[in-house]
Amino acid sequence: MVDSDYTYSVDDCDVQDKVKLRTFREKRRQWKDWLDDDPDHAIWRTVQELIWRDVQFATIGQLAKDNPEGPLNTSLIAESLIGGHVAQQVLAIRRLMDKGRNRISLYRLVVDVRSNRELLTRENIVCFDGLPFDHEAVEAREWAEMTPGVRWGHTTGPRAWSTSERLHRKFDRVSGHHHPNRSRSDTIPKATLSGLEQLLLSSGAARIAEWSHAYLAHAGAPFDREAVKSVAIANGTVAAAIRDLALITEYVSSQILWIGGYRGALMPTPQFDVFEKLENPVADDAGQQEAALVWERKRREWDDALEGVDELLAREEAANPPGI
Known part of the structure; x- marks a missing residue:
């Protein structure tokens, strides 16, 4: 029986350990839901909202700078815009760094992937949905059977040798195992996954999350405030934290789990004119x-x-x- 999330059944996949593949596909489905599909708390959606608001705020700031006598410099509007922007950005970053159980966050995703490292074998990552493990043998067979003329190669399934080759090379980079020393049981090194967790914990996003606990979401005690008083919540600091979060999310998504990615397309495309009605005064x-x-x-x-x-x-x- 074919799983609705996959084109090929487990039995039709070129994997020796079918039990482990079945478990991997279940976990991968959950990780994909966390990354892309959850309607309320998907990680990529939160990252893109952060980026959208960063671009939005920078643009509004330029409008205010270019027109110092304009309405955007009225304290009534400026204070509301700045305070609301900082609060939204900080709380979204805090959500992505949430360590609580039964929450969807980037931190929990990294920890869960690390905890299931034994499932991240080369044969699971490459062949989880019908791709061949031995791409060289399939390539040779495809060329031998190819008739003269223009032909299109397969990109999915057991004849898609080029896609398999690309995934093998990607796994080589992440795992440190290289051709001709490849094995079906190669795994992502523990140090790689632990390193991702440490990157999160030492990032600007982690410091902003700590700041939010002490100042924004709760009334922190003096000791808490002392620990995070060096964190300046300026737009540049927030932007740097967003960049850390986006890079780590992209690495886990596209380099480890092969669940898409947003390289070159992080900023959502507006479906409306973002500068509509700017020529009108705020109020007569x-x-x-x-x-x-x-x-x-x-x-x-x-x-x-x-x-x-x-x-x-x-x-x-x-x-x-x-x-x-």
Whole structure:
């Protein structure tokens, strides 16, 4: 029976250890879901949202710089934009660095891949969906059977020798095993996977995540703040952290697991005009007067929000009288 996520059944794959291949394909499906398919927390989606907002914020910043008397330099707008941007970026980075169980994060993906290193054999990585292991024998057979004229080679399945060769070479680079010393049981070195985890833990993303625990998501104790006070949450710092996260995600996705990748296409393509209506003013005189009324109304609401604090418990007891 063919799995809906794969073209070829386990029995039709050129792999000697079918049990291990079956387990690998189950784990690979889970890892692909974490990377690409989860509708809410996919890792690549979060990385691309970070990149989109970084480009967006830099563009808005240039507009404000070029028009110092323009509305983007009004504190009402500037403070909201800057504060909201930093909060969104920091919390998204924190999500990708989350170490909690039952969470989807880049950190958990790296740890889970490392914990299942025994499944990352050469024959599983190359032949998990029908590709041949011995690409040279298949290539020789294909050329011998080829008739004169233009022919297209196979890119998938047991006759796709060129795809198999490419995966072997990729596995060579990651594993350190090279032709002619290839073996079906070659694995990704433990040091490689541990190195990815250490890269994450020592990255700017990890420091920003720690900063968020102490300052943004929680009220940190003085000791926590002391430990992370050197982290400057500037746009350049955040951009460097995003670059670390994107590189590690791409390495795990395309170099180890052969689950696509986004090299050359990290930035999402907008399906609308991002500069639409920029030529219009933020507000005319009448609009400014209406906005001032909203400001005043909300100010009064909050200034009066603490009225009645003396009767707070009395109201609670009246609504929920104690039992006799």
